[in-house]
Amino acid sequence: MNLNVPFALVGYIEPWWMVIIKSVVFAFIGLQLVPVVLMMERKILGRFQNRYGPNRVGLYGVMTPIADIIKLLSKEPFRPKTAIGWLFELAPILSITAAFGALALVPYGPVVDIFGTATGLYGIDVSIGPLYVFAFGAISFYSVMLGGWASGSKYSFLGSMRAAAQLISYEVPQGMALIGVVITAQTLSLTGIVEAQQGMWYIVPQFFGFVVFMVASFAETNRPPFDLMEADAELTGGYNTEFGGSKFTLYFFAEYLNMIVVSGIATALFLGGWLLPFGIHPPNWVAPFIVIAKMLAFVTFFIWIRATLPRLRYDQLMSLGWKVLLPLATLNALITAIIVVA
Amino acid sequence: MTFLFFFIFAGFALAGAAGVVVLRNPFYCVLSLVVHLISLALLFLLLEAQFVAVAQIVVYAGAVMVLYVFVVAYVGGGDKPDQLWSASPRQKALAIGFGSLIFIELAIAILGTALSSLGTEGATLSATYGTPAEIGQLLLTDYLLAFELASMLLLVAAIGAVALAGRRGGIAEDEGNLSPRHGVVHTPSPAATGSMAEGVSGYGVTTPLPDPQLEGRELQQPARTAAEDDR
Structure with a gap:
């Protein structure tokens, strides 16, 4: 029984009620991962800097993110006099919407049997694959841009302008880096790409693609060393300077969700998704845990880089994107195409 | 249900298109153009053209309009457009x-x-209709000539942009702070050489070039000496 959606075919194999349950569950997983990542970041950064990290709230400080969220949500909603009302309200909502939309693509497992119903352990499996994520990336750009512009503050505006230039520069090499994977797997569907990695994870044959994709992803998610739009020493805080309370929470969550989404996509594209190496075939119910473990490994890598590398200068960022990453990604796509065809 | 979605998105598309023309603030004009383009993409989705829909969002809303927003947010943004x-x-x-x-x-x-x-009822569609695979197949077989011509056009545009940017050859020693917009800030860009602000304000095209002897001299003098000190 297929779900009769009026939109383009997205390959639902479940009945409609399962699709609804699935969306709620995956949204929940995403939301639950955010505090985990938040806590990981603080603890790991603390260890990198030779200190304990937060350890006051709860056992070993595990309740710190909860305290954080309660603090943020109970703050007074404040709006600068120069802000443009409805855009100021809309921008954070756009940001979290785009993040959740992209989250739907992360595949957690193959099609399994739940209570006698065949269910794919993924939000959606579209034939356009990673392009779907890029579409939401375009929308999240507007949330940053509108947030900075509608704040009516120079610093926010400068931050969002930097973001604009950075996002359009790094979208190109990020997309080009994926072409190698797509050519090798001969499909755009993420579950198809994972299944095609049975023999070998694509991190091995597509190593250059992987490196370019990761560097571009750091820039796309505005993580250090590419967090120029939030460079606090120059811009006080970037596009979200004027946002407080629950609006800031939305931006904050969206930023971490974007990091989780990129980790999930990278897991599916390069680390074989729910597959394990050395011919180990665990039962299907283990698959989501494997994916989440790999995603958290990526997140740890993000944090590691943040603790290690200093921030780039703005012109370095631009020339890295256009003069190094883009030619590398193009060359990678070209060579892959020649090898696959020959 | 399809009808309902069609009318919702069509309404948004029309409202966006009307907004581009009717609104006075250029920033809102650009925003309503974005709304229009995204509604068009959703209409493409209703037609089962998923690849076209995503291409519409990524290329138009994600790249072309970003540039528009960029320019308008920097130099436009007033409530009334300049009567150039x-x-x-x-x-x-x-x-x-x-x-x-x-x-x-x-x-x-x-x-x-x-x-x-x-x-x-409309045409009957195959199961793979609108997928990237099918579109790629068509582009590289039936429409190869048009596809190649279009790519040549883009290549020419890219080379032209590089050539135009290269011809300026940087900023010469004697070219100082001639642009009247920048005031006391020393920005080493000669006037009427195609900066973004000039492009939008029509400076140098519709307005005569100012005489640097007469205009803004008091303002620019300290900035220029400071820059000379640096050298």
Whole structure:
């Protein structure tokens, strides 16, 4: 029984009620991962800097993110006099919407049997694959841009302008880096790409693609060393300077969700998704845990880089994107195409 | 359900298109153009053209409009657009002529084929319709010539952009702070060489170049000496 959606075919194999349950569950997983990542970041950064990290709230400080969220949500909603009302309200909502939309693509497992119903352990499996994520990336750009512009503050505006230039520069090499994977797997569907990695994870044959994709992803998610739009020493805080309370929470969550989404996509594209190496075939119910473990490994890598590398200068960022990453990604796509065809 | 979505998105598309023309603030004009483009993408989705829909969002909303937003947010953004020029009678006549031509063309299309197909079910689609694989197949077989010509056009545009940017050859020693917009801040960009602010304000094209001897001299003097000290 297929779900009769009026939109383009997205390959639902479940009945409609399962699709609804699935969306709620995956949204929940995403939301639950955010505090985990938040806590990981603080603890790991603390260890990198030779200190304990937060350890006051709860056992070993595990309740710190909860305290954080309660603090943020109970703050007074404040709006600068120069802000443009409805855009100021809309921008954070756009940001979290785009993040959740992209989250739907992360595949957690193959099609399994739940209570006698065949269910794919993924939000959606579209034939356009990673392009779907890029579409939401375009929308999240507007949330940053509108947030900075509608704040009516120079610093926010400068931050969002930097973001604009950075996002359009790094979208190109990020997309080009994926072409190698797509050519090798001969499909755009993420579950198809994972299944095609049975023999070998694509991190091995597509190593250059992987490196370019990761560097571009750091820039796309505005993580250090590419967090120029939030460079606090120059811009006080970037596009979200004027946002407080629950609006800031939305931006904050969206930023971490974007990091989780990129980790999930990278897991599916390069680390074989729910597959394990050395011919180990665990039962299907283990698959989501494997994916989440790999995603958290990526997140740890993000944090590691943040603790290690200093921030780039703005012109370095631009020339890295256009003069190094883009030619590398193009060359990678070209060579892959020649090898696959020959 | 499809009908409901169609009318919602069509409404947004029309409202966005109207907003581009009607709104006075250029930033809002650009935003409503974005709304229009995204609604069009959703209409493409209803037609099962997923690849076209995503390409629409990534290329138009994600790249082209980003540039528009960029420029307008930097140099535009006032409540009233600058009255840089007013259309001459000849331009008005041309505009009316082209407008009515498009109207006639659309009327022919609607009255000729679109109306008669209203009551029908529409074409039957294969399961792979609108997927990237099918589009790629068509582009590299049936429409190869058009595809290659379009890529050549883009290549020419890219080379042209590089050549234009290269011809300026940087900033010469004696070219100082001539641009009247920048005031005391020393920005080493000679006037009328195609900076973004000039492009939007029409500076150097519709307004005569200022005489650097007369205009803004007091303002620029300290900045220029400071820059010379640095050298």
